[in-house]
Amino acid sequence: GRIHVGHSRNYTIGDVLARYKRAKGFNVLHPMGWDAFGLPAENAAMERKTHPAKWTAENIAIMKRQLQSMGLSIDWSRELATCDPSYYKHQQKLFLDFLKKGLAYRKSSKVNWDPAEHTVLANEQVIDGRGWRSGALVEQRELTQWFFKITKYGDDLLDSIATLEKWPERVRLMQANWIGRSEGLTMKFALQGAKLPRKLSTLEIFTTRHDTIFGASFMAISPEHPLAQHVARGNKELQAFIEECRRIGTSEEALARAEKLGFDTGLKAVHPFKPEVKLPVYVANFILMGYGTGAIFGCPGHDQRDLDFARKYGLEVVPVVLPPDADAGTFAIGKEPYLGDGTMINSAFLDGLTIDAAKAKIAELMEEKGTGKRKVNYRLRDWGISRQRYWGCPIPVIHCESCGVVAVPDADLPVTLPEDATFDVPGNPLDRHPTWKHVACPTCGKEARRETDTMDTFVDSSWYFVRYTAPHAETPVEQKAANYWMPVDQYIGGIEHAILHLLYSRFFTRAMGATGHLKRNLKEPFAALFTQGMVVHETYRGRNGQWLLPSEVRVEGEGAARKAFDIATGAPVEIGGIEKMSKSRKNTVDLDEFIDQFGADTARWFVLSDSPPDRDVIYTDVGVQGARRFVQRIWRLIEDCTGDGLGRDAPKPARFGPEAEALRRAAHKTLNSVSQNIEGLRFNVAVAQIYEFTNTLQTAVSQTGEGLDWARREAAELLVQMMGPMLPHLGEDCWARLGYNTLLADQPWPHPEAALLVDDRITIAVQVNGKRRDELSIARTATRDEIEAAALGLESVVRALAGRPVKKVIVVPQRIVNVVG
């Protein structure tokens, strides 16, 4: 039962919010995310060890027990619905509907292939600079895989970011950068210098700086470009160069630092506006085949990479944009290209135009001649969902020699995984399985083959929130339920999902609109997004570099003198950085042990209390002790407040003495601001206010006064109700202690009495020349003149003025008065 406390933080936040909203009278559906069952991310190891069924009864029982012991409220019938195999049935149906609409397709492309593991490497898997990974040389392979056409919605996904007002700015930015829209022009250049096949005799490039066409001094193409491949066939040196590029080219970081290298093909490209100018064509290592057309024209004057390249190979550098205050006669490019605004020079008919005007002119001329076309380019690629592994939702299609790709008929869904797969050899267990893939073609009945790729688990998480709205429906989505619940009012998750999961979910909502599963005008799945911080903890490493659990380590000393020792051996231990709790680093806390020792409420209170929820919380034993102390203090306090025998039916007194009045004001004010702070997800502030009010109530316990018994009773009840969402177990106990046999969780959220929220007399600060000198207690309704008179009459003000005449008095009623002298 060792799980990350960090893992549960978003559930705690969501749970507090859900309990609060429910008490406020809202209908709340609070499913926990896909990862609540934690398994997809850990599948690599589990695939080998566990039984096929992802949701074994045992796994579910473990997770359920752990989450319940954290005090989380879950509607389990809904939760378990997505663990049911029927979820995959509906997901397969969605896939086939996407296929019909052209939103899913197959494409052949080059992939990094690990021959040792016999599998495709995911993008994020690191390969070293020489193309090795885990001791095996990585190959490139041509492979046909499945894709979702997310690029179809590139514009919409980008433009709609503006409507996501309740999303964090940085997530919106990350998504915009990821989509990476740029407007430009494709241009065709005629090639000369060798006999080329018709298809390769013109070179198409993409640029966003067509205004700089007269500054072009070379062409560059990607090593993977068909033209490069063609020329290399008769050229051993070029072959070697391309091979070299490929080796370096696999690691992105190495690539960014690598020197610009080129290989002159000997070919020449004809300048589209100056036919007498022939530009040399290079194969260059910094050109990506995956972006644009895999080819560019190089304009060294106005692009850093092109400038580096030109300097290295001695190519011409002609400035064509003149900075506003530079002189056309003397302006030259040094080490830095000029990237700013200006007017065109050295550019024939463009001279004197602005950059934008020059772009428009070039685009217009080239479109007329048919040698160019305006084009919007995206960094975003279609989503490759094929995985060559057992663990995942099977892709429900059948390959037939005569009928091609055939959808599995609805009646045969779901396609389920074989239970007797073996994992003793690397590679895809489905492909290797002796019988599973052999089936009859649903159309012609001939022998055919099942698709053995499974879907990326990101597919699973891209629509679960829709399925939750009607988890037992016969169709993937029940429109009525989806229309009622969607979009999700508040989504809570880690920043690690800023791009992929959140973008894929946005795509799915659109695609499911296109296939009729959702309303078309529902574009965005999550109206508001909150990214919570993690629970982090120090890491410890023993002498041999092995990670140690915090419970295995004894820490001595303070500050710089802090030292750690292995409890078992007494050996010194290295104290490492504060990192996200993870099993591999062993900086975790045993949840079962924690619950035994402190209880779930302490855990909840701790993660809510210290830091704002969007920041990381450092797990410390003293922090937990503090939370525990408070939980126990509340219990004692409620006992003290109920001990005098005043029952819940006692009539409200007609008059309250000053002590009772003060207590009631404090209670209702606290209720008011705690409500606001829970709503704004400022739990740490809500916690602080509850602390403060607890102190007030504690003081009142030892006082006497008219109506104070009743006021104490009221205060205790409000306190219990306020803390209920955060401390549900203690809350129920206290509620019973107060004499109720109902559940606190079922009580409506209390309303503060408006009259108690505003004071008759208030304290305002008095400044002289902007410095605070005194404060003033005055009627809330006091006029400007009254406040001014009272302030000027203060001895401290007179003293601070030191005889200077008063020039001006600024009065902000109910806030401050500033005397300028």
Add this chain to the structure above:
RNA sequence: GCGGACGUGGUGAAACCGGUAGACACACAGGACUUAAAAUCCUGAGGGGGCAACCCCGUGCGGGUUCAAGUCCCGCCGUCCGCACCA
């Protein structure tokens, strides 16, 4: 390199529209209770000066706007995050 966020006591942090900086908590110190410890309760505290009333300084650094700046503007410094040859 590009883009973004942040910088407040010994620590985690509050401070809503520019209006009493440091709420609340942790740690610390002193006291009460106790044979003792734990637990609990009370008191203290940004820095400096003063017996005290009180005064001066203070939100990374330097400027600016304003009656008034942690908050707004300009320029630095530092930390963190994201993207990274995207033509």
